[in-house]
Amino acid sequence: MTAKTRNIRVDYLARVEGEGALHVKIRGDKVTDVQLRIFEPPRFFEALLRGRAFTEAPDITARICGICPIAYQMSAVHAMEDALSVRVDGQLRALRRLLYCGEWIESHALHVYMLHAPDFLGYPDAIRMAKDHREAVQRGLQLKKAGNDVVTLLGGREIHPISVRVGGFYRVPTCAELRPLAERLQWARDAALETVRWVGGFSFPDFEYDYEFVALCHPDEYPFNEGRIRSSHGLDTTAREYDTHFIEHHVQHSNALHSTIRGGGAYCVGPLARYALNFERLSPLAKDAARAAGLAASCRNPFKSIIVRAVEMLWACDEALRIIGAYEPPQLACVEVQPRAAIGYACTEAPRGLLYHRYRLDADGTIVDAKIVPPTSQNQKMIEDDLTRFVAARLDLAHEQLTLQCEQAIRNYDPCISCATHFLTLRVDRQ
Amino acid sequence: MARPRKPKLAVWKFASCDGCQLSLLDCEDELLAVADAVEIANFVEASRTVIKGPYDLSLVEGSITTAHDAERIHEIRAVSKRLVTIGACATAGGIQALRNFKDVRELVAIVYATPAYISTLDRSSPISAHVLVDFELRGCPIDKHQLVEVISAFLHGRQPNTPAHSVCVECKLRGAVCVMVAHGTPCLGPVTHAGCGAICPAYQRGCYGCFGPQVTANTPSLSQWWSRLGAKEIDLVRAFRSFNAGAAPFRHEAKAHEAKTHTGKIHESKEPSAP
Numbered sequence: 106m107t108a109k110t111r112n113i114r115v116d117y118l119a120r121v122e123g124e125g126a127l128h129v130k131i132r133g134d135k136v137t138d139v140q141l142r143i144f145e146p147p148r149f150f151e152a153l154l155r156g157r158a159f160t161e162a163p164d165i166t167a168r169i170c171g172i173c174p175i176a177y178q179m180s181a182v183h184a185m186e187d188a189l190s191v192r193v194d195g196q197l198r199a200l201r202r203l204l205y206c207g208e209w210i211e212s213h214a215l216h217v218y219m220l221h222a223p224d225f226l227g228y229p230d231a232i233r234m235a236k237d238h239r240e241a242v243q244r245g246l247q248l249k250k251a252g253n254d255v256v257t258l259l260g261g262r263e264i265h266p267i268s269v270r271v272g273g274f275y276r277v278p279t280c281a282e283l284r285p286l287a288e289r290l291q292w293a294r295d296a297a298l299e300t301v302r303w304v305g306g307f308s309f310p311d312f313e314y315d316y317e318f319v320a321l322c323h324p325d326e327y328p329f330n331e332g333r334i335r336s337s338h339g340l341d342t343t344a345r346e347y348d349t350h351f352i353e354h355h356v357q358h359s360n361a362l363h364s365t366i367r368g369g370g371a372y373c374v375g376p377l378a379r380y381a382l383n384f385e386r387l388s389p390l391a392k393d394a395a396r397a398a399g400l401a402a403s404c405r406n407p408f409k410s411i412i413v414r415a416v417e418m419l420w421a422c423d424e425a426l427r428i429i430g431a432y433e434p435p436q437l438a439c440v441e442v443q444p445r446a447a448i449g450y451a452c453t454e455a456p457r458g459l460l461y462h463r464y465r466l467d468a469d470g471t472i473v474d475a476k477i478v479p480p481t482s483q484n485q486k487m488i489e490d491d492l493t494r495f496v497a498a499r500l501d502l503a504h505e506q507l508t509l510q511c512e513q514a515i516r517n518y519d520p521c522i523s524c525a526t527h528f529l530t531l532r533v534d535r536q
Numbered sequence: 537m538a539r540p541r542k543p544k545l546a547v548w549k550f551a552s553c554d555g556c557q558l559s560l561l562d563c564e565d566e567l568l569a570v571a572d573a574v575e576i577a578n579f580v581e582a583s584r585t586v587i588k589g590p591y592d593l594s595l596v597e598g599s600i601t602t603a604h605d606a607e608r609i610h611e612i613r614a615v616s617k618r619l620v621t622i623g624a625c626a627t628a629g630g631i632q633a634l635r636n637f638k639d640v641r642e643l644v645a646i647v648y649a650t651p652a653y654i655s656t657l658d659r660s661s662p663i664s665a666h667v668l669v670d671f672e673l674r675g676c677p678i679d680k681h682q683l684v685e686v687i688s689a690f691l692h693g694r695q696p697n698t699p700a701h702s703v704c705v706e707c708k709l710r711g712a713v714c715v716m717v718a719h720g721t722p723c724l725g726p727v728t729h730a731g732c733g734a735i736c737p738a739y740q741r742g743c744y745g746c747f748g749p750q751v752t753a754n755t756p757s758l759s760q761w762w763s764r765l766g767a768k769e770i771d772l773v774r775a776f777r778s779f780n781a782g783a784a785p786f787r788h789e790a791k792a793h794e795a796k797t798h799t800g801k802i803h804e805s806k807e808p809s810a811p
Contacts, residue, residue: 119584122554146551146601147656148632152643158774164744168631168779171555171677219561219582230583232571242568250564261735263562264555264677265746268739275741355649362648438740512584521554 109133113496113508120220120230122172122521127511128358129496139492141485141515143359154475159185159444159466160271166462166477167265170521172215175208175256176455178269179330180462180477185271187344188449188466191442196435197273198330199428200259204269205329205453206425207255210293211263212456213376213414213421214252216519217300218245221411224513225307241303244296248418251293255425258286273439280432287429294422298394301415305398310510312495313405316487317369318378321454327386327420328379330453335382336372337403344450347461353478364483371486374458375518376413377404391420407491407517414519444470455480457519481520488518543592543691546578548612550598550605551632551660555677556623557581557597562680570687589615593690595683599625599632599660606657606666613667618690621663622683624676628748629782631676633660636782662782671696674729676746676779682731699730702750703743707734715742722762724775727753727785748780755789769796 113129124145130138150169157165162181167174179201186193193201218241219231228234235242253263258278260266268275319340323332334342334350342350353362366372381403384392395416404413446468452461458480465474495514499507547557561567561582577587594616600606613619621627629636635643640658644651663669673686673696682698689696699705703725707714715721715737723742725734729750736743749755759772767775776790 117580119580120582122558122581124549146605147644147647147654148551148601149635149640149643149647150631152638152646153631153634155646158771161774161778165631165778168553168555168676171553171558174553174555215558215561223584229585230576230579232568232576232583233585235568235571239568246564246567249562253562253564261739262677262732263680264558267736267741267744270741275736276739353649357650 110137111504113504113511115508115512118512118515120223120516121519122170125520127492127515129492129511131496131500134500136493136497139489139496140358141489141492143485151475151477154464154472157472159188159464159470159472162464162472162475163269163271164265164267169477169479171264172212172521173208173455173457174265175204175260175269176453176460178266179205179453180451180455180460181464182269182271183330183451183453184449184462184464185466186442186449187451188447188464189271189442189445191272191440193273193440196433197277197438197440199432200274200277202329203425203428204256204259204266206421206428207252207259209421209456210252210297210418210425211249211256212252213418214245214249216456217304217411217414217418218242218249220519221516222304222307224509224516225304225411244299248293248296248300251289251296251422254286254289258282270439272442273437275438277434277438279434283429283432287426290422290426290429294390294419294426297415297419297422298390301394301398301412301419304411304415307411309406309408310495312408312498314407314491314494316373316377316405317366317371318381319366319372319374319459319483320378320382321452321459322382323386325386327383327424328454334452334459336366337378337381338369340366344452344461347450347452347478348463348476351461351478351483353482359485362478362482363486364478365486371490372483373487374480374483375410376417376458377407377410378458379454380404380413380416387416387420388423390423391416394419407514410517410519444468457481457484457521459483479521481518484518484520488515488520491517542573542575544577544587544589545574545687546589546591546594546612546616547581548578548594548596549581550596550609550626550663551601552598552623552625552630554581554597556626556675557595559622559678559680559683560595563684566684570684574687574691591616592618593687594619595687596621596626596663597623599629599662600666601632601657601660602655603657604655609663609666618670619663619667620671620673620686620690621669622673623678624674624746624748624779625660626663627672627674627783628780629660629662631779631781633782634777635660637777660782673698674731674747679731679733700751701730702726702753703728703730703732703734703737703747706730706732707737710734710738712738715740716761716765720765722765722767722771722775724758727755727758744778745775745786746779748783749785753785755785756792759789759793769793773797
């Protein structure tokens with residue numbers, strides 16, 4: 106047999122946030138090259154932050170991503186508070202978790218229903234899927250809305266909320282304001298449970314891999330804002346040591362930097378990683394739903410990430426209701442913060458995974474240097490590795506079907522290319 | 537009898553955070569109704585299906601920052617009957633227009649190890665600097681109710697009802713207490729275009745101008761008020777040079793105060809190296 110070469114190309118990857126492409130080269134029966142090309146134009150956030158006040162970082166970094174602005178605001182405020190030795194506790198800490206619950210519900214509902222489910226059911230998008238599955242799409246939209254309602258109440262608006270500040274909030278809600286939210290979240294919890302059952306019934310490609318999962322781990326809580334950085338292969342460290350353990354590489358085909366573990370290789374952040382490392386900290390309802398959907402305490406099939414997202418959505422509804430039930434308005438919306446020359450580090454769990462921020466401040470709180478590592482750039486290498494393995498085992502598939510499944514394999518990671526470039530077009534070459 | 541053809545809607549992205557086009561998907565109660573009224577012909581963030589133009593209405597998000605995008609926007613204009621920009625990036629250059637006040641080669645070197653791999657223009661410019669724009673919807677991000685109003689207006693051949701007064705007026709309409717008068721908190725509300733519903737003052741912080749300047753914005757007068765409240769020149773530069781740094785009234789006001797700062801902090805960092 107002659108070594109025929111073929112190419113799989115997707116020039117503008119759909120149903121992901123931002124602009125990217127895929128190019129897979131196949132020679133004979135070997136995958137010779139996989140490039141996830143991120144051509145989203147760079148916006149240079151880390152450089153633009155230099156010379157700005159430390160108080161501006163949450164609002165400026167929110168603009169990196171319209172899908173997960175809370176994640177940027179949270180990593181920014183925690184890094185600043187680390188630098189300035191400020192501890193935000195009690196109800197203010199709980200409100201930050203509640204805000205993050207809202208973002209996870211909104212972002213996961215968007216991905217599960219609007220971006221990922223159409224792949225499993227054979228539609229180009231959720232709107233066309235709604236012609237046959239109107240009830241499901243309506244449920245997804247209303248779940249998304251419930252998440253957005255949390256963000257809007259606490260943050261003023263869904264996208265780029267305005268109430269988060271270093272030290273706490275500009276304004277905190279009253280108990281009376283939270284009550285109607287609790288009613289909607291009770292509906293959302295039932296809808297999330299139904300979502301776990303719905304996606305658990307999809308059929309999944311037979312594809313597993315022993316990933317090195319990396320996520321925050323907290324002794325008592327499913328992780329949002331704090332915890333140690335742990336990996337399934339034994340890494341155990343803190344945000345302060347992040348730069349010692351994780352390295353960024355600049356590759357020619359991408360405007361997003363690739364990350365690897367020092368002395369290791371590609372690693373995986375996001376729902377699969379959080380779930381594998383924190384299963385025991387899920388609520389009983391979320392654990393039972395996961396088991397009923399056929400998941401063990403760890404899931405190594407990335408296509409099943411859609412089930413894990415649904416489980417996390419269910420957990421987030423549970424957690425939000427718990428926080429609201431225990432809420433008492435704090436006396437002050439914000440603790441006092443004084444600038445000083447220092448370096449601060451923080452990781453929080455964005456819907457797509459670990460998000461690292463580091464800032465160096467001068468004596469009056471001006472940002473001298475900033476480093477931001479978003480989850481999608483950390484997953485980029487793993488997505489390419491997945492595709493290499495995935496395509497190699499499916500070379501007999503028709504071109505159109507293989508291309509579609511490659512896109513689906515990328516969407517497993519819910520890549521946010523706007524974040525990572527700080528985009529994506531898919532091309533599979535077969536010659 | 538054949539049914540009348542549905543108008544074709546296209547959504548395009550340039551340098552941006554995706555938040556403004558997400559506003560369309562955030563219309564959870566209206567999305568399926570919008571999809572019944574229009575044919576969503578090009579919306580890559582939401583669909584694999586791309587239907588060829590021409591398009592009745594193109595919504596454009598993001599600013600022009602690469603040579604390729606500067607060409608692409610002309611192709612989009614050529615296939616669009618009406619072109620509406622959505623958000624501060626498309627309308628004023630966005631937060632990435634902060635590069636316009638720096639040397640872009642230095643910025644590339646700060647973020648990327650191999651600057652030769654990166655292709656970028658030295659300025660981030662609004663869509664109107666390149667092609668004719670039929671309407672500009674303000675905001676970082678846009679307000680989703682205003683977006684539905686704009687889509688509805690263009691599909692029915694009328695002008696959108698999006699008030700052009702200041703955030704100050706919205707604040708009074710909302711019945712919020714003035715944060716400047718009551719708390720001495722510096723606020724950009726008096727010079728900022730309406731549309732958000734005066735969220736910041738209602739959350740007890742000063743407006744930070746994310747909808748950009750209103751028409752006839754008296755920025756020098758507001759700066760004097762800020763100074764009386766204790767704002768320094770550097771604070772004024774930062775306030776006017778943010779998400780709408782490229783919009784003329786804000787650009788000029790920031791420049792005027794930059795001339796009075798001597799720290800140079802806003803221009804550059806003192807130590808470029810990482811710890």
